[in-house]
Every structure is written in structure tokens, then in C-alpha cells.
Amino acid sequence: xxxxxxxxxxxFGGGYDRMPSTxxxxxxxxxxxxxxxxxxxxxxxxxxxxxIAFEKSKLEDFWRGSCYHLKEDAFRSKKETDTVRISGKKQxxxxxxxxxxxxxxxxxxxxxxxxxxxxxxxxxxNKKLKWDRRTDELSFDTFEKLEEKHKDKDGKGEKKKQDExxxxxxxxREGEAEEESSDDDYNQNIDFDxxxxxxxxxxxxxxxxxx
Amino acid sequence: MVGQYGKxxxxxxxxxxxxxxxxxxxxxxxxxxxxxxxxxxxxxDMPGSHVKNCLLILIQHNCVQxxxxxxxxxxxxxxxxxxxxxxxxxxxxxxxxFLSLIKGxxxxxxxxxxxxxxxxxxxxxxxxxxxxxxxEQLVERSTSKEQQMDRVQEKHQSELRACFNELxxxxxxxxxxxxxxxxxxxxxxxxxxxxxxxxKTAEQILSLEQQAIEAATxxxxxxxxxxPESSVESAEDGIVNHSPATGDKRKRExxxxxxxxxxxxxxxxxxxxxNFEKLLYxxxxxxxxxxxxxxxxxDAGVVLEAMMEANSEQKIKATNVSASFDGILNNLAxxxxxxxxRTILDELDCKSATxxxxxxxxxxxxATLEACKNDEIEAVIKARYxxxxxxxxxxxxxxxxxxxxxxxxxxxxxxxxxxxQMLYKLWRDEFIDIKKVPSQGSGELPSxxxxxxxxxxxxxxxxxxxxxxALNLTVKxxxxxxxxxEILEDDLKNLLKRKFILQLSLLKLDDSxxxxxxx
Numbered sequence: 001x002x003x004x005x006x007x008x009x010x011x012f013g014g015g016y017d018r019m020p021s022t023x024x025x026x027x028x029x030x031x032x033x034x035x036x037x038x039x040x041x042x043x044x045x046x047x048x049x050x051x052i053a054f055e056k057s058k059l060e061d062f063w064r065g066s067c068y069h070l071k072e073d074a075f076r077s078k079k080e081t082d083t084v085r086i087s088g089k090k091q092x093x094x095x096x097x098x099x100x101x102x103x104x105x106x107x108x109x110x111x112x113x114x115x116x117x118x119x120x121x122x123x124x125x126n127k128k129l130k131w132d133r134r135t136d137e138l139s140f141d142t143f144e145k146l147e148e149k150h151k152d153k154d155g156k157g158e159k160k161k162q163d164e165x166x167x168x169x170x171x172x173r174e175g176e177a178e179e180e181s182s183d184d185d186y187n188q189n190i191d192f193d194x195x196x197x198x199x200x201x202x203x204x205x206x207x208x209x210x211x
Numbered sequence: 212m213v214g215q216y217g218k219x220x221x222x223x224x225x226x227x228x229x230x231x232x233x234x235x236x237x238x239x240x241x242x243x244x245x246x247x248x249x250x251x252x253x254x255x256d257m258p259g260s261h262v263k264n265c266l267l268i269l270i271q272h273n274c275v276q277x278x279x280x281x282x283x284x285x286x287x288x289x290x291x292x293x294x295x296x297x298x299x300x301x302x303x304x305x306x307x308x309f310l311s312l313i314k315g316x317x318x319x320x321x322x323x324x325x326x327x328x329x330x331x332x333x334x335x336x337x338x339x340x341x342x343x344x345x346x347e348q349l350v351e352r353s354t355s356k357e358q359q360m361d362r363v364q365e366k367h368q369s370e371l372r373a374c375f376n377e378l379x380x381x382x383x384x385x386x387x388x389x390x391x392x393x394x395x396x397x398x399x400x401x402x403x404x405x406x407x408x409x410x411k412t413a414e415q416i417l418s419l420e421q422q423a424i425e426a427a428t429x430x431x432x433x434x435x436x437x438x439p440e441s442s443v444e445s446a447e448d449g450i451v452n453h454s455p456a457t458g459d460k461r462k463r464e465x466x467x468x469x470x471x472x473x474x475x476x477x478x479x480x481x482x483x484x485x486n487f488e489k490l491l492y493x494x495x496x497x498x499x500x501x502x503x504x505x506x507x508x509x510d511a512g513v514v515l516e517a518m519m520e521a522n523s524e525q526k527i528k529a530t531n532v533s534a535s536f537d538g539i540l541n542n543l544a545x546x547x548x549x550x551x552x553r554t555i556l557d558e559l560d561c562k563s564a565t566x567x568x569x570x571x572x573x574x575x576x577x578a579t580l581e582a583c584k585n586d587e588i589e590a591v592i593k594a595r596y597x598x599x600x601x602x603x604x605x606x607x608x609x610x611x612x613x614x615x616x617x618x619x620x621x622x623x624x625x626x627x628x629x630x631x632q633m634l635y636k637l638w639r640d641e642f643i644d645i646k647k648v649p650s651q652g653s654g655e656l657p658s659x660x661x662x663x664x665x666x667x668x669x670x671x672x673x674x675x676x677x678x679x680x681a682l683n684l685t686v687k688x689x690x691x692x693x694x695x696x697e698i699l700e701d702d703l704k705n706l707l708k709r710k711f712i713l714q715l716s717l718l719k720l721d722d723s724x725x726x727x728x729x730x
Contacts, residue, residue, distance in 0.1 A: 041712055048311060051318050053714040055307035060692070062340055063228040068268050070232045070261075100264065104271050105345060110482055111270060112277040112291050112391045114248060115263050131337070131352040 067099040213297055214675035218242060220682040221300040227689050228303060229268055232257070236265040240275065240295035245420060247290050266293060270390070272342035273299045273484055278423040279393045291391060294420050298729070302487050304681070304721055306339045309490040312383075330374040335383060335485060343387050343482040346375060346438060376437040382525075385434045385486040392426035394419065441474040492525045495730050498722065499576060502583045507558060510547065514555045517542035518574065527729055530580065533573035580730055587723050588673070595640075599625060600633050604664075607643055613661035634662055641672045674727045677720060684717040 042050070063069060106116045218241045226234035239254045240246060246254070252262050269275035275293050282288040311318040313335060315328020337352050338344055344352070350368050378384040417425070428434070496519040504512030519525075521538030539552065556563075561572040592601045602623045607614065620630035637643045646661045691710045698706065 038708065038712055041715070042708070045715055047320070048318065049715060049718065050711075052307045052311050053711060053718060055310060055318060056304075056714055056718065057710070059306055059340065060227060064692075066340075068229050068233075068272070068342075070230045070264060070268070100267065103341065103348075104267060105343075105482060106267070108390075109480070110343075110387070110390055111267060112279075114291055115267055115270075115277075131355050 067103055212671070213241075214671060214678065216675045216679040216682055217297065217301075220678045220685065221295075221297055223682055223685050223689075224300055224303050225269075225274065227685065229265075229272075232261060233265045233268055236262055237269060237274065237295060237300070240293060241297065245292045245294040247292050251293065269295075272303075273487075274303075276388070276423055276427055277391050278427065279391050280419075281396050289393070292423075294423060296424075299487060301724070301728070302491070304685075304717070305494070305725075308494060308718070308721075309339065309485065309487075310336060312490060312493045327374060327377075330371065331378055334371070334375055334378060338384065338483060338485045343484045345480065345482055346372070346478040349375070349483075372438055372440075379435055379437045379483075382435055382486055382489040384483050386429055386436070387482040387484050388424075388427035388429060390427075392423065394422050394426055436477075438477040439470060439474050441471055488527060489525060491527050491725070491729055492519075494725060495527060496520065498583060498726065498730075499579045502579055502586075503559070506582065510551070511555050511559060513543065513546070514539070514552060515559065515574075515579075518556075518561075518572065530576045531573060532576055533571055536570040536572060539572070580726070583726055584670075587726060591673070591676075596633060596636060599623075599629070600637065603630065603633050604637065604642070607662060607664040608666070608669075611664070613646060613663045615659050615661050619662065631660075634660070638662070642669055644668070670727055674724065677724045677727065681717060681720050681724060684713055684720065688713050688717070 104111075108116065218238075221241055222234050222238045225237040235255050235257065236251060239251055243250075243254060248259070248262065248266070251266075252259050255262065257265075266275060266277075270277065273296065275295055277291055277293050279289050279291050282290045307318070310316065310332060313319070313328055313332045315323055315325035316332030316335075317324065317329060318332070319328065333353060334349055337349050341348075350371055353371060354367065375384070496516060499519065500512045500516045503515045517539045518534045519532055520542050521534035522532045523534065523538075539556075540549070543552065556572050559574060560578070561574045564571050564573065589601065592604050596604070603619060603625075606619060606622055616631050616634060617627065619625075619634065620627045623630065625633075634643070634645075638645050642664075644663045644665055646663065647658045648661055649657065650659045688710055691706055691713070695703065695706060695710075
């Protein structure tokens with residue numbers, strides 16, 4: 001009777017069942033006796049599983065850089081008192097909407113009516129849409145080279161591959177920078193009154209990044 | 212009922228793929244159920260235009276279904292409600308596995324890649340990347356990198372159409388469901404149906420969400436109707452036009468323009484998407500085949516695979532597989548003798564029946580699925596609680612009754628104190644249930660503990676644990692990706708290595724989640 005309602009560690013079961021009531025702090029990461037060797041895990045997995053893992057990373061990189069990935073900037077700029085930013089925000093949502101409108105077929109037969117009310121239909125343009133970005137190809141290539149490097153334990157080949165690696169690393173960073181600049185703020189100062197050519201502007205800004 | 216970690220995992224997946232804004236809307240729908248646009252704006256505190264964009268993206272990627280129903284209180288006003296489709300969000304983790312199902316595609320071994328396989332692979336990849344596309348968009352996408360002459364482009368387009376139709380025929384690709392079906396609300400004044408003793412099972416009362424999904428799904432024939440060839444092309448190929456032999460030129464012309472119109476609609480207006488049901492069924496086939504192969508040998512695995520592919524009704528949740536003998540033989544393509552096939556079918560415990568002079572074999576997959584699940588469970592329990600814990604667990608799971616601590620300790624040859632500690636750990640992790648009973652008669656103990664195993668509750672807990680682990684892996688991978696942009700090359704190698712290992716683990720874990728959630 002007395003042991004009821006005392007809390008779990010104590011009167012649980014009573015008698016010989018009584019648990020030692022010492023308090024042990026909860027272990028978030030209990031020690032693991034033996035970690036398997038990382039590269040063994042990679043080498044022992046079958047090539048199909050490895051290819052699937054590569055492909056998964058590529059897909060995730062694609063989505064990160066696609067028009068479907070909405071950034072917080074448009075939302076944050078609401079709080080800014082900077083006038084440029086405020087008009088930039090409107091432009092940004094419009095920009096995003098425009099980009100989405102090129103890829104999504106916004107008709108009542110495809111989407112609920114209330115979501116597409118008020119959106120301007122883009123003119124059927126001959127503009128070539130960017131269906132696939134460069135960056136995922138680059139990061140995949142980098143990893144392929146790293147994998148080959150590990151397979152090839154020859155010391156001679158290593159130094160050569162290191163040089164190639166550095167080049168690739170730079171290329172990839174450039175590629176990433178290119179991607180970032182397309183969404184960055186500094187392209188907003190260019191002609192934000194022109195509503196029509198936002199998609200063009202985005203492309204033009206990217207070209208600037210090469211300078 | 213999805214546990215809390217399942218919902219968090221879904222939210223994290225959306226956040227990784229589409230950003231935090233979309234994830235916020237998704238989270239709102241997962242935690243609060245089906246909502247209207249107005250309610251979502253209120254809950255998320257985001258401007259209406261943002262919420263609309265987010266919903267558009269979620270619908271485009273098949274993660275949300277909208278439907279129309281009458282507004283509460285007023286009979287003539289309607290409101291559009293949005294519901295999150297949990298299964299499709301989780302499916303996003305396995306898109307690359309779906310791609311690996313394409314025979315001869317880019318994920319097949321290099322020797323077996325074919326041009327057709329690569330074409331189908333590219334088409335399916337386009338659909339998985341973009342959620343929904345028209346055929347015209349797919350063509351544009353495939354030619355976007357290359358500059359091609361018009362003539363070549365036409366030929367290329369007809370090749371693409373052939374590959375695409377093949378995908379539709381295999382049911383890997385389907386037409387998109389209706390965007391906003393109308394659901395008749397249940398009249399509120401109708402009394403609930405009373406149970407009649409011995410009556411046949413009453414129609415299952417579907418929830419609003421299930422009704423919406425059903426109403427949105429197109430009929431089978433429409434869902435998988437291929438893109439017809441235009442009359443121009445069929446004339447070129449010399450295919451006879453099925454026009455009535457009345458010799459009426461005008462009639463033929465109208466039929467041709469009708470056909471052209473149909474083709475135009477099918478190519479430019481109809482949205483297509485990947486058919487997750489079929490793709491999951493193929494993954495189920497793979498897992499079951501693997502299990503049977505390890506238990507009964509390679510041949511048995513091959514026959515089971517052929518049988519599941521010839522299955523007439525390929526539903527994911529169905530545990531009954533039935534296929535005609537001819538269908539099975541077709542899929543085996545003569546690699547085994549008839550006798551051998553029959554022996555194996557007997558070994559697999561198939562029941563045979565004759566329907567219209569055709570031999571039909573049917574198999575209950577429950578045994579195989581249980582075997583797969585038990586393997587997983589064994590691995591988890593042994594890793595967490597050791598062999599002793601596993602002994603106790605097995606005892607409880609095989610005996611479906613309340614057993615007291617002393618008895619358990621007796622049967623498993625363990626010390627009472629040890630047994631009790633282990634049982635307590637299992638109970639704390641919500642794997643087993645406890646019931647305290649006041650003990651009768653004299654004795655030092657005020658009450659006896661009885662332990663019981665509940666299969667359903669256990670599966671739910673285990674599934675939530677699996678989702679929890681998947682959530683941790685996904686978050687860690689995202690962190691590594693963020694770091695990727697900021698670090699130097701030497702660390703980059705290391706980072707990519709770690710990311711790769713985590714991806715491999717996540718994909719393995721995903722197999723278990725399919726086993727306990729989808730199959």
C-alpha cells in the first residue's frame with residue numbers, strides 16, 4: 001500500500017522486486033563497443049545499393065536548386081524597413097511565382113481554383129527552361145574521383161589525382177557560387193521595375209558571376 | 212495512425228527538398244488534419260500568397276490532395292479542404308529505389324543497360340523530380356540539352372512516346388487524379404447504423420480523407436490509357452485506320468481530326484505522374500523474393516518473383532497473391548521445366564484451383580512477410596537488450612497470454628532479479644504491457660506483475676522507432692550538406708564519405724519501414 005504512487009523506480013512490484021533506487025542519469029549516446037570500419041561498409045555494400053545512394057544525393061541536390069525550393073528571404077524581408085527590400089520582397093514572390101508558373105500547369109483542371117486565382121499565365125515562350133542544374137553533376141563527379149582514389153592505393157597515382165581533385169573542388173565551389181548568386185539580393189537593384197523579364201534577369205545575373 | 216516521429220520525419224523530408232516555408236505548411240496539415248486555406252493561413256501565420264505557393268508545390272509533388280465539400284451550416288456554399296498524404300511524403304525517400312526498378316536503366320549494371328531502358332529511366336526520373344508533367348514537358352526536358360534538327364526531333368519524339376507508352380502499360384506511370392473532387396458530406400441528422408447480430412459486414416464507414424482519395428482516383432481504364440498515335444503517324448507507318456468501311460471521306464476526316472485532338476490532349480494537357488502503388492508493389496516483390504531465396508533456395512525465389520509479377524491484382528496491402536500457371540511460365544521464359552515449377556509451387560505452399568480451364572495458383576504471403584518482420588525484430592531486440600532480452604521477448608511473443616515474472620524466469624532459466632530488470636526495460640520502451648494484480652494469500656508481495664505482448668501495439672512502437680532513426684539520419688545528412696559549402700577540400704572528402712555512409716544506412720532502414728508500414 002505504501003509503495004503505491006511513489007514513482008517508478010521505487011515501490012515497483014515490492015518485495016524482492018524492489019529496484020535499486022539509485023538515480024542513473026539518462027544516457028543519450030550509450031557507448032558502442034565496436035564501430036565497423038567505415039570504408040569496409042562502403043566496399044562491402046553491393047554496387048546497386050551504392051548507385052542508389054548516389055542517385056538519392058543527386059536527387060536531393062536537384063530539389064535544393066530547383067524552383068520548388070522556396071527560400072525564407074521573401075518572408076524575412078517583411079520585417080526589414082529598407083524600402084528596396086520591401087519592393088524586393090514583392091518582386092521575389094513574383095519571381096518565384098513566375099518561375100513556378102513556367103514549370104507548373106496552372107489550370108483549373110490540374111489545381112484547385114482558389115489557388116490559381118489571380119496568377120498571370122505566362123505567355124507560351126520559346127524560352128528553354130532549365131530542367132537540370134549543373135551542380136549535381138559536379139558533386140557526383142567529385143565523389144566518383146574520390147572513390148577511385150581510395151580504390152587505387154598506388155602512391156604515384158595519388159598526387160596526380162589530388163591535383164585533379166583540387167581543380168574539381170574549385171569548379172564545384174564556382175558552380176555553387178553561381179547557383180547562390182542567382183538568388184542573391186544584388187540582382188534586385190537591376191531594373192526591378194520591369195515585371196516582364198524576371199526570368200531573363202535571373203539568367204543575366206548568373207552570367208555576371210563569372211566575372 | 213501515424214506516430215509523432217513519423218510526422219516529424221515527413222516534415223523533415225519536405226524541409227530538405229522544398230525548404231522551410233513549404234515544410235511549415237506541411238507540418239500544419241500533418242498535425243492538425245484536414246484544413247481549409249483560411250485555417251492554414253491562420254495556423255501558420257504566413258501571408259496568403261506564400262501559403263498558396265506552398266500548397267501548389269505540395270500538390271504538384273503529390274503530397275497534398277484537395278477536395279471540395281459543403282461548408283458546415285450552409286448547404287449551398289462549398290469550401291476546399293486540403294489533406295496531407297503521409298505515405299507519398301515518405302515515398303520521397305525511396306525515389307532512387309524506384310528508379311532502380313527500371314530494367315536496363317542507368318542504375319542497372321553497365322552491361323545490361325539498353326537504349327530503351329535509359330530512355331524509360333530518363334522519363335521516370337523527370338516525373339519523380341518534377342512531381343507531375345505533361346508528355347510535351349517531358350519531351351522538352353529531354354531535348355533541352357541537345358540541339359536537334361526538326362526531323363530528328365520528330366523521330367526522337369516518337370521513340371519517347373513508345374517508351375512512355377510502355378511505362379504506362381506496365382503501370383509505372385499514371386494519369387494524375389482529379390484536383391478537386393466533390394465529397395457529399397454525411398447528413399448530420401442520420402442516426403448511426405446499429406449493429407445487427409449475424410448480419411453481413413456493413414459497409415466500412417470511410418473517413419472523409421479516405422473518401423477524398425477514392426473520389427479523386429480515376430477509373431482504371433482512364434488512369435492507364437496510353438497516348439494514342441496521331442493519324443499522321445499511323446498513316447506513315449502504314450497502320451490501318453479503324454474507320455468504318457463506308458468509304459465516306461468526310462467521316463474519315465472527322466475521325467482523324469478527333470484522333471488528332473485526342474492525341475493533342477493526351478500530349479499537352481494531361482498531367483502524368485509516377486504510380487507509387489505499382490512501384491511499391493515491385494519493391495515488395497523484391498523483399499519477399501529475397502527472403503524466400505534465403506530460406507528455400509534460388510529457384511524458389513525466381514518462381515515467387517514470376518508469380519508476383521503475374522499476379523492479377525497488384526495491391527500493396529493485399530497478402531494474397533494469385534496467378535495463372537501460364538502467367539507464371541511466361542515470366543519465367545522457359546528457364547525451368549514444368550515439373551520443377553510445380554514442385555516449387557507445392558513447396559511454397561500454394562493452393563491450386565481451376566478457373567475456366569486455367570490452373571490458378573494462389574499463395575498467402577503472410578508467412579513470408581512474418582518471416583521478414585521477425586528477422587528485423589530479432590536484430591533490433593538483440594542489439595538493444597542482448598540475447599537474454601531476446602529470449603524473454605520470444606517467450607512473450609509466442610505465448611499470447613499474461614505471464615508472471617516468476618514463470619518467465621523459470622522458463623528462460625534466468626535469475627528472477629535479472630528477468631525482472633529485463634522485463635522492466637522492455638516495458639519502459641513500450642514493447643510489452645504490464646498488468647499488476649494484487650496477490651492472494653500470504654506472501655511478502657503486495658502484487659504480482661503479469662506481462663503481456665501486444666503485437667499491434669508493438670508494431671506501432673517499432674515503426675515509430677524506425678521513423679525516429681530515419682529522422683536522425685536525415686537531419687544529420689542535411690547538416691553535412693550545409694557544411695559542404697563552407698569547408699576546405701581535405702575535409703570535403705571526409706564529409707562526402709560520411710554523407711555516403713549515412714545515405715546507405717538510411718536506405719537500408721527504409722526497407723524496414725516499408726515492411727512495417729506499407730506491406
